Amino acid sequence: MDSSQAPLISNSRHDDDAPYDAGLGDESASRDAVGKASSEQPGLFVLILTFAAGISGLLFGYDTGVISATLVSIGKALSDRDLTSMDKSIITSSTSLFALLISPFSSHIADRLGRKRVILYADVLFIVGAALQAVSSTVPLMVAGRCIIGAAVGAASFVVPLYIAEVAPSSYRGRLVTINVLFITLGQMAAYIVGWALSTYASRETGWRWMVGLGALPAGLQGALVALMPETPRWLVKAGRPDEARRVVQKVNGVQGRFDGTADAIIKEIEMEVREEEELRRLQARHASGPWKGLGVWHELLSVGKHRRALAIACLLQGLQQLCGFNSLMYFSATIFSIMGFESPTLTSLIVAITNFVFTLVALVLIDRIGRRRILLYSIPFMALGLLLAAAGFSHLSLEPSPAAQDDDDNAAATATTSTSTTEGERETRPAVVVLVSIMLYVASYALGLGNVPWMQSELFPLSVRSAGSGVATATNWAANFAVGLTFLPLMDALSPSWTFVLYAIVCAVGYGLVWRIYPETAGLSLEEATALLDNGWGVR
Ligand SMILES: O[C@H]1[C@H](O)[C@@H](O)[C@H](O)[C@@H](O)[C@H]1O
Numbered sequence: 015m016d017s018s019q020a021p022l023i024s025n026s027r028h029d030d031d032a033p034y035d036a037g038l039g040d041e042s043a044s045r046d047a048v049g050k051a052s053s054e055q056p057g058l059f060v061l062i063l064t065f066a067a068g069i070s071g072l073l074f075g076y077d078t079g080v081i082s083a084t085l086v087s088i089g090k091a092l093s094d095r096d097l098t099s100m101d102k103s104i105i106t107s108s109t110s111l112f113a114l115l116i117s118p119f120s121s122h123i124a125d126r127l128g129r130k131r132v133i134l135y136a137d138v139l140f141i142v143g144a145a146l147q148a149v150s151s152t153v154p155l156m157v158a159g160r161c162i163i164g165a166a167v168g169a170a171s172f173v174v175p176l177y178i179a180e181v182a183p184s185s186y187r188g189r190l191v192t193i194n195v196l197f198i199t200l201g202q203m204a205a206y207i208v209g210w211a212l213s214t215y216a217s218r219e220t221g222w223r224w225m226v227g228l229g230a231l232p233a234g235l236q237g238a239l240v241a242l243m244p245e246t247p248r249w250l251v252k253a254g255r256p257d258e259a260r261r262v263v264q265k266v267n268g269v270q271g272r273f274d275g276t277a278d279a280i281i282k283e284i285e286m287e288v289r290e291e292e293e294l295r296r297l298q299a300r301h302a303s304g305p306w307k308g309l310g311v312w313h314e315l316l317s318v319g320k321h322r323r324a325l326a327i328a329c330l331l332q333g334l335q336q337l338c339g340f341n342s343l344m345y346f347s348a349t350i351f352s353i354m355g356f357e358s359p360t361l362t363s364l365i366v367a368i369t370n371f372v373f374t375l376v377a378l379v380l381i382d383r384i385g386r387r388r389i390l391l392y393s394i395p396f397m398a399l400g401l402l403l404a405a406a407g408f409s410h411l412s413l414e415p416s417p418a419a420q421d422d423d424d425n426a427a428a429t430a431t432t433s434t435s436t437t438e439g440e441r442e443t444r445p446a447v448v449v450l451v452s453i454m455l456y457v458a459s460y461a462l463g464l465g466n467v468p469w470m471q472s473e474l475f476p477l478s479v480r481s482a483g484s485g486v487a488t489a490t491n492w493a494a495n496f497a498v499g500l501t502f503l504p505l506m507d508a509l510s511p512s513w514t515f516v517l518y519a520i521v522c523a524v525g526y527g528l529v530w531r532i533y534p535e536t537a538g539l540s541l542e543e544a545t546a547l548l549d550n551g552w553g554v555r
Pocket residue numbers: 078195198199202335341344370464465466495
């Protein structure tokens with residue numbers, strides 16, 4: 015895996031003011047000229063770039079969030095029958111599977127053809143995937159559309175943060191991680207609003223087709239914006255085009271067409287970094303021995319104790335972010351609220367997306383003050399509590415797990431009417447409210463901690479293994495996301511909703527113990543200090 019492989023990873027220098035450093039390389043380099051450039055106000059150009067990155071997070075969020083309302087609105091439109099739990103699970107998880115499969119390839123394309131090219135290809139995939147879903151008439155066609163969307167999400171979630179990190183001044187790179195998560199949650203909220211509006215006001219036949227098809231619009235906008243943007247200076251230098259790279263740096267710094275010593279210094283620094291990186295790769299290849307021979311950076315990652323520890327922590331956090339079951343709500347909350355008999359399941363499930371977005375915003379403000387380890391240790395118990403309360407609520411509800419009840423809003427409304435018109439039904443209202451409030455508690459505590467902290471993975475790894483380590487951790491995230499998407503509905507059928515939620519609570523409890531045991535506090539530390547914590551052990555005091 016090369017330096018550009020991992021999402022949220024970039025190349026160059028460490029910025030002490032940027033606790034969310036997106037995985038930038040050479041810690042030792044703090045050149046004056048670069049520092050000067052970094053402290054400047056963002057120009058219009060940089061703002062456009064940030065917006066472009068935002069669209070990508072938005073698409074990631076929209077396309078993963080929209081499936082919740084889509085699944086309850088499809089009815090018999092695919093293959094002339096109701097969707098089974100297995101259909102729903104495959105339609106949902108095919109996206110994460112393809113995101114997992116595609117991201118390593120996109121790093122090679124990004125290195126060969128440039129970052130911009132990957133963004134454009136991803137946009138094309140977003141558009142094709144959206145169109146295919148919108149016109150699909152069978153389950154396999156819908157799955158094919160979701161796979162194409164997955165490939166787009168995988169490529170975009172990898173390359174856009176990289177693009178911005180390589181172009182923007184260092185002070186902006188640092189905030190990228192959280193801004194990206196914020197845009198993802200914004201996209202999910204937008205998907206839920208669109209899902210609710212279309213399932214309520216559009217016709218039954220076409221509403222869900224618009225939901226999935228609308229994802230093409232931001233992709234088209236992003237494609238048009240990206241076509242106007244330059245390649246990154248770092249890629250241009252690597253491709254032997256330093257003059258073009260200099261022009262881009264001048265544009266970013268707002269000194270286009272004038273002599274600018276800062277731009278020269280930055281280009282020199284990039285050239286140095288590119289050389290250092292190549293040298294490092296040669297050394298790694300030469301020193302590898304035994305089973306790791308020829309594996310280069312993998313040898314370095316797996317044979318050195320502190321790198322292994324960093325990898326264990328990063329994978330633990332990413333795995334936990336998904337295995338705690340959050341995305342089962344993101345993907346299936348409308349289905350859950352539908353079988354609980356809520357009159358408008360898509361509107362009710364909007365609460366999940368809004369809570370997630372609002373508390374991600376709160377996390378932005380709190381996380382540096384409280385610290386990553388501490389915010390996790392404070393929030394995970396509340397996640398477990400929310401899950402257990404929801405499980406208790408579910409055990410007092412008589413659910414209607416039949417596909418007809420799940421897929422038909424009218425049916426769901428009928429169920430709700432019946433349940434509220436009888437004494438039996440009135441007794442059911444209270445547990446339904448308990449489930450809803452518990453889910454909000456769970457989502458809020460997730461958004462404060464686990465929704466964000468794992469993406470700060472790159473600060474655990476030293477430069478030499480940063481991209482490889484972050485890449486593996488990101489793959490862990492998609493793999494666990496896939497597993498949860500595929501197993502949630504079958505688990506609900508096999509174990510009951512209560513026990514499924516108890517299972518996620520157990521995952522949270524085990525995760526809490528592991529975080530407490532092996533994840534040291536890195537907030538407020540420079541990248542050198544953070545990675546040094548793992549030199550001789552887990553660094554937990
Ligand atoms: O950080 C994000 C965010 O928490 C999203 O809401 C979730 O759907 C993603 O899986 C996660 O990676």
